[in-house]
Amino acid sequence: MPSVIVHSKPTIGEKEFAAAGRYLKRGELTMGAAVEAFEDAFSKRHEGHLAVAVNSGSAGLHLSLLALDIGPGDEVVVPSYVCVALLNAVGYVRARPRVVDIDLDDYSLSPKALAEAVGKRTRAVxxxxxxxxxxxxxxxxxxxxxxxxxxxxxxxxxxxxTFDGRPVGVFGDLAVFSFYSTKVMTTGHGGMVLVSRESLARRLRDLRAYDKKPSARLRFNYGMTDFQAAMGTVQLRKLASFIRRRRAIARRYTTAFAPHDVEVPIEDPHRLSIYYRYVLKIPRGSRSFLRAMNEEGIHCTRGVYRPLHRYMGLPPRRYPNTEGAMRRSVSLPIYPGLNDKECRRVIEAARALL
Ligand SMILES: Cc1ncc(COP(=O)(O)O)c(C=O)c1O
Structure with a gap:
């Protein structure tokens, strides 16, 4: 029986062990020098935008909405085809989610659907x-x-x-990153908020920690530990090589699958993908493909567990592209630690089924 190929796997080595270990040995554990160094390094990678480290992407989304004063009575547009963390964040501040459909070419929020959804109470997207x-x-x-x-x-x-050569995260009023264990770079749990306005960065920093404050305003305990931040700085240094390997695997997959009756991801030099996921669309539906691959010991998923409109009980007919993506998409293993032999096994098993 061949070994299992897992769907995602972090790439962590001796440098991360040493960096985290240095802070653990010193007993410097929370919100100290390593967190500041990680924020500085992240900022440098993002055109000098200010970086505020948090303990998850969810915490980052929550603080972002709070810092922008979004709350009850406000509407926030989100796509349906996404992780439920977005719905949670809108719920944390008691705003109203306005869920819209995606485009099938990139699985991301449809600009047309956004324009149609904007109403009097819409504050953010x-x-x-x-x-x-x-x-x-x-x-x-x-x-x-x-x-x-x-x-x-x-x-x-x-x-x-990158979008037109610039890193994602510099285009919004705020940007949120996650360093959860399945993500492209990881600190276990963790996240970052990126912002260009100093006043917003100050608010985020204030909301992130509750201790020794002049007022009893509601604040949170969303800071990052130093050993995670030390690990994050090392992961950030490796990011370019992680992306190179992911893109190389994606090229191999695309060459192998393009002749078959499937849709492969569309490459666009203006919108350069890091292939967090390599997602195929199978016209007849992905159910049997998923089952067969997993039986082969090659773990594949649908990419999104359940779309937001289904959680909310909204009519599926209003989300035809999201429904289509749920029915037809399949996410294959892709990560820097996936070796050439494993890549070949994924390709051979998938081709036999297509
Ligand atoms: C698009 C997106 N946003 C936000 C999150 C939430 O991040 P975290 O798991 O760090 O809270 C996730 C899931 O990890 C995600 O995929």
Missing amino acids: IVPHMYGKPAKMAEIRAIVKEYRLVLIEDCAQAVGA
Whole structure:
């Protein structure tokens, strides 16, 4: 019986062990020098935008909405085809989610659906760059400008991806990253908020920690530990090589699968994907493919567990692209630690089924 190929796996080595270990040995554990160093390094990678480290992407989304004063009575547009963390964040501040459909070419929020959804109470839109490919930022920014919305970029899946040569995270009023264990770079749990306005960064920093404050205003315990931040700095240094390997695997997959009756991810030099996920679309539906691959010991998933409109009991017919993506998509193993032999096994098993 061949060994199992897992769907995602972090790439952690001696440098991360040493960096985290240094802080553990010193007993410097929380919100100290390593966190500041990680924030500085992250900022340098993102055109000098200010970086505020938090303990998850969810915490980052929550603080972003709070810092922008979004709350009851406000509406926040989110795509349906995404992790439920977005719905949670809107719920934390008691705003109303306005769930819209995606485009099938990139699985990200449809600019047309956004424009149609904007109403009197719409204040903000959260735009995830799905599966590592930048969303249609030019169109989305034009709509955001026209209706004077706030743009929150959700870069949880796309750290290091570029739109017209610039890194994602510098286009929104705020941007949120996740360093959860399945993500492209990881600190176990963890996240970062990126912002260009100093006043917003100050608010985020104030809300992130509750101790020794002059007032009893509601604050949180969302800071990062130093050993995680030390690990994050090392992961950030390795990010370019992680992305190179992911893109190399994606090229191999695309060459292998393009002749078959499937849709492979579309490459666009203006919107460079880091291939957080490599997602195929199988026209007849992905159910039997998924079952067969998993039986072979090659773990594949649907990419999104359950779309938001289904959690909310909204009619599926209003989300035809999300429904289509749920029915037809399949996410294959892709990560730097996936070796050439494993890649070949994925390709051979998948081709036999296509
Ligand atoms: C697009 C997106 N946004 C936000 C999150 C939430 O991040 P975290 O798990 O760090 O809370 C996730 C899931 O990890 C995600 O995929």
